[in-house]
Amino acid sequence: MNVETKFIELLRDRNLKATPKRLELLTVVAAFNSAIPYSELQKKLKHFDRVTLYRTLHALLDGGIIHKASVSSDEVYYAMCKEYCTSECHNHKHVHFKCVECLEVSCVNTTNTIQIQIPNVQIQQVDVEVSGVCSKCM
Amino acid sequence: MNVETKFIELLRDRNLKATPKRLELLTVVAAFNSAIPYSELQKKLKHFDRVTLYRTLHALLDGGIIHKASVSSDEVYYAMCKEYCTSECHNHKHVHFKCVECLEVSCVNTTNTIQIQIPNVQIQQVDVEVSGVCSKCM
DNA sequence: ATTTAAATGCAACATTGTTGCGTTATTAAA
DNA sequence: TTTAATAACGCAACAATGTTGCATTTAAAT
Numbered sequence: 001m002n003v004e005t006k007f008i009e010l011l012r013d014r015n016l017k018a019t020p021k022r023l024e025l026l027t028v029v030a031a032f033n034s035a036i037p038y039s040e041l042q043k044k045l046k047h048f049d050r051v052t053l054y055r056t057l058h059a060l061l062d063g064g065i066i067h068k069a070s071v072s073s074d075e076v077y078y079a080m081c082k083e084y085c086t087s088e089c090h091n092h093k094h095v096h097f098k099c100v101e102c103l104e105v106s107c108v109n110t111t112n113t114i115q116i117q118i119p120n121v122q123i124q125q126v127d128v129e130v131s132g133v134c135s136k137c138m
Numbered sequence: 139m140n141v142e143t144k145f146i147e148l149l150r151d152r153n154l155k156a157t158p159k160r161l162e163l164l165t166v167v168a169a170f171n172s173a174i175p176y177s178e179l180q181k182k183l184k185h186f187d188r189v190t191l192y193r194t195l196h197a198l199l200d201g202g203i204i205h206k207a208s209v210s211s212d213e214v215y216y217a218m219c220k221e222y223c224t225s226e227c228h229n230h231k232h233v234h235f236k237c238v239e240c241l242e243v244s245c246v247n248t249t250n251t252i253q254i255q256i257p258n259v260q261i262q263q264v265d266v267e268v269s270g271v272c273s274k275c276m
Numbered sequence: 277a278t279t280t281a282a283a284t285g286c287a288a289c290a291t292t293g294t295t296g297c298g299t300t301a302t303t304a305a306a
Numbered sequence: 307t308t309t310a311a312t313a314a315c316g317c318a319a320c321a322a323t324g325t326t327g328c329a330t331t332t333a334a335a336t
Binding site for chain 1: 235255261265267269
């Protein structure tokens with residue numbers, strides 16, 4: 001099964017129409033080697049109306065097809081969801097790593113499990129954002 | 139030593155003038171029982187010019203006097219730095235917890251240390267953002 | 277008290293978020 | 307294959323925040 005067919009299935013499974021714009025956005029996000037910055041999406045999808053990009057991103061986020069990764073609260077990055085995610089729950093087993101040199105953000109599967117405990121608190125989700133220097137920039 | 143004197147020392151130590159606006163902002167941030175949302179700052183500091191609030195926050199962030207806490211990438215929250223932080227390095231030993239019910243964000247010291255290792259990567263900083271239900275909302 | 281550098285307020289513009297609405301396109305059903 | 311229902315899209319419009327320049331005011335060192 002080719003990639004496009006997989007995207008169409010993914011979209012229909014989430015009750016989203018498989019439009020050319022959505023397929024194009026998904027192709028761009030999936031083809032990027034790391035999490036793609038919003039500015040990069042704008043560049044690659046200049047022919048998209050600003051609102052269409054906004055709404056398409058939201059639709060895919062809500063559908064659990066892509067996810068956001070905003071490390072150090074500057075630019076927002078987007079990446080494909082690897083596992084099965086829904087609007088209610090993003091089940092990511094990875095952390096987000098941002099290289100302070102090349103500013104590349106990637107989703108990394110950590111070997112060690114992150115265990116957080118907070119007294120008197122019912123934890124639902126733990127997001128870990130790591131920054132440092134990647135192998136290429138070292 | 140009273141709180142105001144401490145703030146003045148803190149500002150001068152970072153080469154920032156101890157102006158009434160900065161002292162007022164610090165008082166508001168410090169008095170808030172948890173991390174204060176930006177919208178709350180606006181409400182409590184209506185008499186601040188928008189740009190002044192913007193620049194004052196940046197000055198204090200750069201000086202390592204306050205820090206940002208943006209959990210789940212919606213509103214931005216601000217809180218006092220507990221340890222000695224600088225513009226280059228925020229040395230926080232805590233995680234940020236956001237209650238999905240009351241939306242309160244707090245800085246929590248975790249008992250267990252967070253250990254993250256990523257192959258071929260030089261980690262500089264690890265930010266952990268936890269969401270769930272706090273004791274009050276349980 | 278004077279001076280110097282920084283802080284503040286105002287104006288202005290950029291960027292992104294957000295909604296409504298008319299038009300277009302997808303998809304399921306006839 | 308055509309048609310009908312519904313969702314997606316483009317455009318306009320407005321809100322909120324980010325950001326900079328510049329003139330004025332203020333802090334704090336002399």
